[in-house]
Amino acid sequence: MEYDENGVSIVPFEFKKEIFEEAKKDFRYEEYVRGCLNCGVCTGGCPPHRFFDFSPRIVLQKCKSNDPALVWEMMDEYIWACFQCFTCAMICPFLNSPGGVIAILREIAVRRGFESAKRVLKPYSRVLLKLTAYGNQLSPDMIQPDFFPDWGPHIGYASQDLPLKRKAIPMPTLQVTNLAWDVAPETMKELYTIFDEAGVFKIIEVVDPSLYEIIMDIIDDVRSS
Amino acid sequence: MENLKENQAAYYPGCALLTIDRAYNNSSKMVAKKMGIELVEIPDYNCCGIGEMKSKGCVSLYLPLRNMEIAKTKLGSKNLVMACSVCYHEFTRSIQRVREDKSMLDGVNAIFKDAGEEEYSPDGEARHILEFLYNEKGPGEVRKNTxxxxxxxxxxxxxxxxxxxxxxxxxxxxxxxxxxxxxxxxxxxxxxxxxxxxxxxxxxxxxxxxxxxxxxxxxxxxxxxxxxxxxxxxxxxxxxxxxxxxxxxxxxxxxxxxxxxxxxxxxxxxxxxxxxxxxxxxxxxxxxxxxxxxxxxxxxxxxxx
Amino acid sequence: MPENILVIGGGPAGLHAANELAELGVSVSLVERDAFIGGNPKKFKYKFLFPDLQPAENVIGELIKKAESNKNIRIYYSSEVTDFKENGKKFDVTIKSPKGTETKTFNSVIVATGFEHFDPATDSKYSYQLFDDVIDIKDLEKMMGEGNFNRPSNGKPPRNVAIILCVGSRDRHVGNQYCSRVCCTVSVKQAIELKEHFPEMEVYIFYMDIRTYGFYEDLYWKAMEEHDVQIVKGRVAEITSGPDNTVICKGEDTLLRGPFEIPFDMVVLASGMEGGPQSPEMSKKLGIELDEHGFLKPANITLSPFKSNKDGIFLAGACTGPKAIVDAIVEGGAAAMNAYIYAKKNAQ
Amino acid sequence: MLNERPVAEKGEHIIARHLIEDDRIKEEKNLVIDGVDVSGRWNTFIETRVDSEYDRSFFEEIKKTVVGSRINRCWQCGMCTASCTVTPLYRRFNPRAFIYMMQLGNLKELKKYVDVAWRCVGCYKCSQRCPKQVNPAEMMEALALVVKKYFPEELEKKALKIDEDVKKIYEEMILGRGRLDLAKLHTGSMRKMGRSKELLGKKIERDAIFKMIKDGRAFSVLRLGTPPKWHNSKKAIDKYLKNIGTLEESL
Amino acid sequence: MAVEIKNRLDLAAKSSDYMHIAGRKIENIHEELLELEAKGEVKVIHIKDENKPLYAETLFGWKKKIPTNKLWHHKSCGQCGNIPGYPVSVLWFMNKLGLEYIDERNQTSCTAWNYHGSGTSNPVGLAAVAVRNWHRAYELGLFPLFHCATTFGDYKEMRNLLVENKELRDEVKKIMNKIGRELVIPEEIVHYSEWVHVLRFEIAKLKKYDLSDVIVTVHPACHCYKMIPEDCIYDKEIYAGKRTAVSTGIALALGAKVADYSTWYDCCGFGFRHILTEREASRSFVMDRKIRPMVREANSDVCITQDTGCTTTLDKNQWIGKAMGYTEQVPVMSDVMFAALACGADVFKIVQLQWHTTDWRPLCEKIGIDWKKSEEEYKAYLEELRAGGKTVNLYEYPS
Structure with missing residues (x-):
């Protein structure tokens, strides 16, 4: 991959066009991108705009420009600055949803296995694993001091004596440590079918093959149990 | 004060034309003369500011206007001809600014007063040699002299x-x-x-x-x-x-x-x-x-x- | 026997129509829902009218005086049309007033039911009614009409004021896609008045497009060049609490492409115009068409903007769309002439 | 073109890192708090970039100057930038934006552009086409005044320093002697830029200089002189500049 | 620089009486849903009388039906994994109020956190997961109650997409067939905070402590009120109907002071992916945009949230603020946890504040709660459990 000075990867124009067409084909696109008055209300309320030179107005303008090159400029990093809070969608006088467009573009970046998407998702793989293998995104034993030094010394509290402390929670579903709540294997199996049918596993295979292997092993175990 | 004759015009040479760009100066005078107008240099001219004095407030206006004042007092001419476009710009700018803004005229005249010179009243024009020859004589006159x-x-x-x-x-x-x-x-x-x-x-x-x-x-x-x-x-x-x-x-x-x-x-x-x-x-x-x-x-x- | 013509609505358009018809010797019935005539300018105590900043009283007062003194005009105050029937080429109309109900036959009808100011309270992002210092265009007009230019929260002069354009206009959230035409001009006019009253005050206008069309542009230029009113491009997204009892306007400066969060002492919302509940009501009662914006629909917007889709019923003023008082008056005249022609033709 | 994604020195784990200016990233290389090692990325903070005030006093200051007197007229149509000779050469040179920043008193933003702001060539295309006669060309002069007063440290940077030094040569000559000695201006500027060697060392320069010496023009410069009684004017100008009470005041 | 905004304590309780204009604004999705039901396209989980619904007004003046009884708990992974006191407090109140519900293992995450963070899913996947969970509540004859704001926002969006797109419905139906389920859609998507809101006066009756000295700042959840905003509760008695009423409503009902601050509308900085992998952005946002204004402007004793991610982000990121000179600290908990505290729930066993990073003890002391006693009891309880004792559960699985 080659990059320009803004960290945007350099690809042929035809490819940019293909990506843009793919975004436009999404059934939500028309609803998310209607027209733009360039008024800036979306950006005015946008939280990441306070920190990043990121603006939902620009996202909309680039989409409305119909120029694949401009849309491509956002594919590598720009779309990942969004917090997905949907302030923009709430406030837009045209009822556009810049946050929604970003979700579509992110889907493409991931589906296509762009290098940038791989980079973004690499540290995220633990969540992906939990979610797709167990139907539950988070577990108490994930919060380890090594990964969260910036959350302070108190984080240590959570990891000490965890099974006992979880056992003390007066909800039977919560008295586990490897999942946020105890998900029944039958329920997991239903989820696997959904992910299979919706192509979610396929996406993971593209974006993180080794993670995919691990997930498949777990699924096989659950399915055969 | 010596007033100009009818076929004479007050002329502002400027620093470049008197030195490095003497060719422009001399040829302008020659050509004008041939076309029937003698360009008479104003005495004691000073630099127009060459666009570099704009950040000096009314000084940038005073510099060209001092020459207009000289043309008026020394040669009796309200108008002043010049060949340099930068000078031309500085002159026209100054005249226009003091014309439309009384406070600037006052600022300029305060300098005139302190320098012991006569106050300026914006009634004349600066002329660029090209525009001057075109309007006074025209292309016909050029063809005639060719x-x-x-x-x-x-x-x-x-x-x-x-x-x-x-x-x-x-x-x-x-x-x-x-x-x-x-x-x-x-x-x-x-x-x-x-x-x-x-x-x-x-x-x-x-x-x-x-x-x-x-x-x-x-x-x-x-x-x-x-x-x-x-x-x-x-x-x-x-x-x-x-x-x-x-x-x-x-x-x-x-x-x-x-x-x-x-x-x-x-x-x-x-x-x-x-x-x-x-x-x-x-x-x-x-x-x-x-x-x-x-x-x-x-x-x-x-x-x- | 003179022609009978009904005028519904006693605002600038209705009053002018009634006055013109009365001059022609027509017997005019003027039905007004309020206890007074003069319409929104009277109701909200408009102070000066653009473009020449003449006192509203000069215009509206004159129209009212004329109508009240002309014996050809019968004004029904606090009244409404309760029943409306077509009778050949004529109309049988029941008018309910505090004095009782009466049914009359009219040769033609002019509808001049006007508009309603958009209520910014229904658009949550502007925090109108939440902060005392967030007011709208009509509140400010009324305040200035009463000689009060101070902050509603503490009665002190504001040090800086933000005027926010396109409130309730050009916004699908509130259902109004159209431009209200006059708010830009009213806003720059108000900015000038504020600056004239408090020359030290800073006035900022937050805009998306400034649409002071035609000669109203003069006011806009004047506001900038003579009064140093500053325009900032970007619609305001949020209004929140600020330090020292101020309110903060937040938005994106679309020219600088950066966020602004500026505390203001007072915020004026340039709320737009709406057809109001009276437009659908008229549409239902009189059987005339309503357009997709909630205003009454002219038969042909270009050729006959003063005619409804029904013969004999004419439209005038802001009931057909946002417009300035001068346009409303012009339309009042045009509708009067057409109503008169129709009445004359079908008098027998 | 780069073969690798550019990596920043601080905050390198932030995906959209190039959307943040370097100076807004705060990071301690080594840091321990309450016994926890939070070095590097674990203590990185990003500063906000919100404009939280409009400084109108700044606007008033500019409005008082001869060059900036029409700042209140600008309505940001962009005609100046669209016409600009310099913008196609340096994209960040944007007269419209500079005027806007001055109107709003946004010094923070303005400062980012000081490195290009001085590049105006004074061609007046903007002023010719400005529909409100804001005179953007002269507004750029006002900008120079602003830079001089508010960011004196920026003037120490190379390009600006040269511009400033050359301006000083002009100023000394024009105000001091009433006339401009072009030869001296040239040599003086070359010296300020540290390029004196080129004058006779470089063939192109040498040729021109010899030519002018040969045809006598070089010596005509020496005879330029000073207008009589210029000292009176000079005194009046100095007095004016001391008491002007605006950005143009000389200190 | 932010300055104290002390005079804005009255803002939250401000009322207003404007009229919503009927018939304008966005088309009402509920009518379309009922049309689809009539055509036999979908099944609808209706809110029945046995659900004891209460009504609340939404942003554009519609009446939203909020069921209060016979509920199926759709838990939140972040809450259960990280802030266990959150769901426990909800259940605690349900028990107190004598309401019926089921909390079971047959439930998955909504998967929307993952989607908004990473993009590794698609509308079909999201909608199928949603329908699966909805159908589970449906087959039990219960109405689903969503604990997480992202679930709430995502499910609202999925409902809208399902109602508006036949292709999506067909895809989802196909998948549902494979797992032996049907396409069902709830009549309303209901967040637990809405349940708290409509019952806030009932809850306030259980109050044990005086909160009149407590200054509360509310952080509303973006996915609650910004995603599909027309579905959110606004009350003309709260913030004059200009800001979403949930959470603020319960705080006011409990008699606490709710203070406004300048960044009320801002998100927490969670950013989905950011909280895990780019905490540079999250922590900057938390300290600069939320905690500092809450403390400096409002002098807040506690920050009340209504969502999983917000609670985590705002709580966990305060400690590191020290690194860059942010000295402001404020305890963070959800509205229902705050209410449980006020109503005498045990700090450790029920509200479970021991998992929180920021120091909540001064708040307890201010309210008058003896947290030291609770701590002793909790420690003893843990020892009991360690020795093989049985957990005292609020709820047992249905047999």
């Missing part, structure tokens, strides 16, 4: 910025005809009257970057090379100028520009009045053609001058 037409010479007229821009300064109150600020044509008409072939190349009023030519060569060279190569590619034999600042950028610096941007930017540069002098029958020595760094003499010789 004894050695510039037949077969392809000339690209270059007006630069400040002769025609901004029109809120330059052409205020000019009669009877105003040149077009975006597409000036007085020089075109003069050159045609001289018998030359006028080349259209699109950069007639593009800036040469001359203002920053000392401190920002990078910008100036880029702009100049665009203009020179465009004119050359359009088939011009030479570029005709009406401003010494443009000459500084396009002529004096031309060897450096060619060095950086290649032969495409190599084009002889000459003052309009020099060409007029040649056509009016003066020798190339009298017109001081050899003063130009870009060597227009060679092509002129080829064409029989």
């Amino acid at each position: 004894v050695k037409p510039l037949n077969g010479i392809k000339i690209a007229p270059y007006y630069g910025c400040l002769y025609s821009r901004p029109s809120m300064y330059t052409f205020m109150g000019k009669k009877p005809v105003m040149d077009d600020p975006e597409y000036p044509h007085f020089m075109h008409e003069f050159l045609e009257s001289l018998g030359a072939e006028v080349i259209h190349y699109g950069n007639e009023v593009q800036c040469c970057g001359g203002r920053n030519v000392v401190q920002d060569e990078e910008t100036s060279f880029k702009l100049c090379s665009q203009t020179l190569s465009k004119a050359k590619n359009a088939g011009a034999d030479m570029l005709a100028l009406i401003c010494p600042k443009c000459a500084g950028a396009l002529d004096v610096n031309q060897p450096k520009i060619v060095e950086k941007f290649g032969k495409d930017s190599e084009l002889p540069v000459v003052y309009l009045t020099q060409l007029m002098a040649l056509a009016f029958g003066f020798s190339s020595k009298e017109a001081e053609i050899s003063d130009m760094i870009s060597n227009p003499l060679k092509i002129l010789k080829e064409k029989g001058f």
Whole structure:
């Protein structure tokens, strides 16, 4: 991959066009991108705009420009600055949803296995694993001091004596440590079918093959149990 | 006080024209005389500020206006003719600013007063030599005086910025005809009257970057090379100028520009009045053609001058 | 026997129509829902009218005086049309007033029911009614009409004021896609008045497009060049609490492409115009068409903007769309002439 | 073109890192708090970039100057930038934006552009085309005044320093002697830029100089002189500049 | 620089009486849903009388039906994994109020956190997961109650997409067939905070402590009120109907002071992916945009949230603020946890504040809660459990 000075990867124009067409084909696109008055209300309320030179107005303008090159400029990093809070969608006088467009573009970046998407998702793989293998995104034993030094010394509290402390929670579903709540294997199996049918596993295979292997092993175990 | 005669006009030479650009100065005077107007230099002139004094408040207005005042008191002329576009800009700007804004007039007059000079009242005009000759005599007069037409010479007229821009300064109150600020044509008409072939190349009023030519060569060279190569590619034999600042950028610096941007930017540069002098029958020595760094003499010789 | 013509609505358009018809000797019935005539300008105590900043009283007062003194005009105050029937080329109309109910036959009808100011309270992002210092265009007009230019929260002069354009206009959230035409001009007019009253005050206008069309542009130029009113491009997204009892306007400066969060002492919302509940009501009662914006629909917007889709019923003023008072008056005249022609033709 | 994604020195784990200016990233290389090692990325903070005030006093200051007197007229149509000779050469040079920043008193933003702001060539295309006669060309002069007063440290940077030094030569000559000696200007500027060697060392320069010496023009410069009684004017000018009470005041 | 905004304590309780204009604004999705039901395209989980619904007004003046009884708990992974006191407090109140519900293992995450963070899913996947969970509540004859704001926002969006797109419905139906389920859509998507809101006066009756000295700042959840905003509760008695009423409503009902601050509308900085992998952005946002204004402007004793991610982000990121000179600290908990505290729930066993990073003890002391006693009891309880004791559960699985 080659990059320009803004960290945007350099690809042929035809490819940019293909990506843009793919975004436009999404059934939500028309609803998310209607027209733009360039008024800036979306950006005015946008939280990441306070920190990043990121603006939902620009996202909309680039989409409305119909120029694949401009849309491509956002594919590598720009779309990942969004917090997905949907302030923009709430406030837009045209009822556009810049946050929604970003979700579509992110889907493409991931589906296509762009290098940038791989980079973004690499540290995220633990969540992906939990979610797709167990139907539950988070577990108490994930919060380890090594990964969260910036959350302070108190984080240590959570990891000490965890099974006992979880056992003390007066909800039977919560008295586990490897999942946020105890998900029944039958329920997991239903989820696997959904992910299979919706192509979610396929996406993971593209974006993180080794993670995919691990997930498949777990699924096989659950399915055969 | 000695009042001017009818066929005389008060003339502001300026620093460049009295020194480095003497060719422009002398040829202007020669040509004007031939056309029936004697340019009489004002005494004790001072520098117009050459655009570098604008951040000095009313001082930038005082500098040119002091010369207007001299023309009025010493030569009895409300108007003042000049050949340099930068001077022309500074003069017209000052006159216009004090005309529309009383507080600026007061500021300027405070300086006049402190300097022990007479107060200024904005009633005269500054005239650029091109506009002056065009409006007072016209292209017909040029044709009439042409004894050695510039037949077969392809000339690209270059007006630069400040002769025609901004029109809120330059052409205020000019009669009877105003040149077009975006597409000036007085020089075109003069050159045609001289018998030359006028080349259209699109950069007639593009800036040469001359203002920053000392401190920002990078910008100036880029702009100049665009203009020179465009004119050359359009088939011009030479570029005709009406401003010494443009000459500084396009002529004096031309060897450096060619060095950086290649032969495409190599084009002889000459003052309009020099060409007029040649056509009016003066020798190339009298017109001081050899003063130009870009060597227009060679092509002129080829064409029989 | 003179022609009978009904005018519904006693605002500038209705009053002018009634006055013109009365001059022609027509017997005019003017039905007004309020206890007074003069319409929104009277109701909200408009102070000066653009473009020449003449006192509203000069215009509206004159129209009212004329109508009240002309014996050809019968004004029904606090009244409404309760029943409306077509009778050949004529109309049988029941008018309910505090004095009782009466049914009359009219040769033609002019509808001039006007508009309603958009209520910014229904658009939550502007925090109108939440902060005392967030007011709208009509509140400010009324305040200035009463000679009060101070902050509603503490009665002190504001140090800086933000005027926010396109409130309730050009916004699908509130269902109004159209431009209300006059708010830009009213806003620059108000900015000038504020600056004239408090020359030290800073006035900022937050805009998306400034649409002071035609000669109203003069006011805009004047506001900038003579009064140093500053325009900032960007619609305001949020209004929140600020320090020292101020309110903060937040948005994106679309020219600088950066976020601004500026505290203001007072915020004026340039709320737009709406057809109001009276437009659908008229449409239902009189059987005339309503357009997609909630205003009454002219038969042909270009050729006959003063005619409804029903013969004999004419439209005038802001009931057909946002417009300035001068346009409303012009339309009042045009509708009067057409109503008169129709009445004359079908008098027998 | 780069073969690798550009990596920043601080905050390198932030995906959209190039959307943040370097100076807004705060990071301690080594840091321990309450016994926890939070070095590097674990203590990185990003500063906000919110404009939280409009400084109108700044606007008033500019409005008082001769060059900036029309700042209140600008309505940001962009005609100046669209016409600009310099913008195509340096994209960040944007007269419209500079005027806007001055109107709003946004010094923070303005400062980012000081490195290009001085590049105006004074061609007046903007002023010619400005529909409100704001005179953007002269507004750029006002900008120079602003830079001089508010960011004097920026003037120490190379390009600006040269511009400033050359301006000083002009100023000394014009105000001091009433007339401009072009030869001296040239040599003086070259010296300021540290390029004196080129004058006779470089063939192109040498040729021009010899030519002017040969044809006598070089010596005519020496005879330029000073207008009689210029000292009176000079005194009046100095007095004016001391008491002007605006940005233009000389200190 | 932010300055104290002390005079804005009255803002939250400000009322207003404007009229919503009927018939304008966005088309009402509920009508379309009922049309689809009539055509036999989908099944609808209706809110029945046995659900004891209460009504609340939404942003554009519609009446939203909020069921209060016979509920199926759709838990939140972040809450259960990280802030266990959150769901426990909800259940605690349900028990107190004598309401019926089921909390079971047959439930998955909504998967929307993952989607908004990473993009590794698609509308079909999201909608199928949603319908699966909805159908589980449906087959039990219960109405689903969503604990997480992202679930709430995502499910609202999925409902809208399902109602508006036949293709999506067909895809989802196909998948549902494979797992032996049907396409069902709830009549309303209901967040637990809405349940708290409509029952806030009932809850306030259980109050044990005086909160009149407590200054509360509310952080509303973006996915609650910004995603599909027309579905959110606005009350003309709260913030004059200009800001979403949930959470603020319960705080006011409990008699606490709700203070406004300048960044009320801002998100927490969670950013989905950011909280895990780019905490540079999250922590900067938390300290600069939320905690500092809450403390400096409002002098807040506690920050009340209504969502999983917000609670985590705002709580966990305060400690590192020290690194860059952010000295402001404020305890963070959800509205229902705050209510449980006020109503005498045990700090450790029920509200479970021991998992929180920021120091909540001064708040307890201010309210008058003896947290030291609770701590002792909790420690003893843990020892009991360690020795093989049985957990005292609020709820047991249905047999």
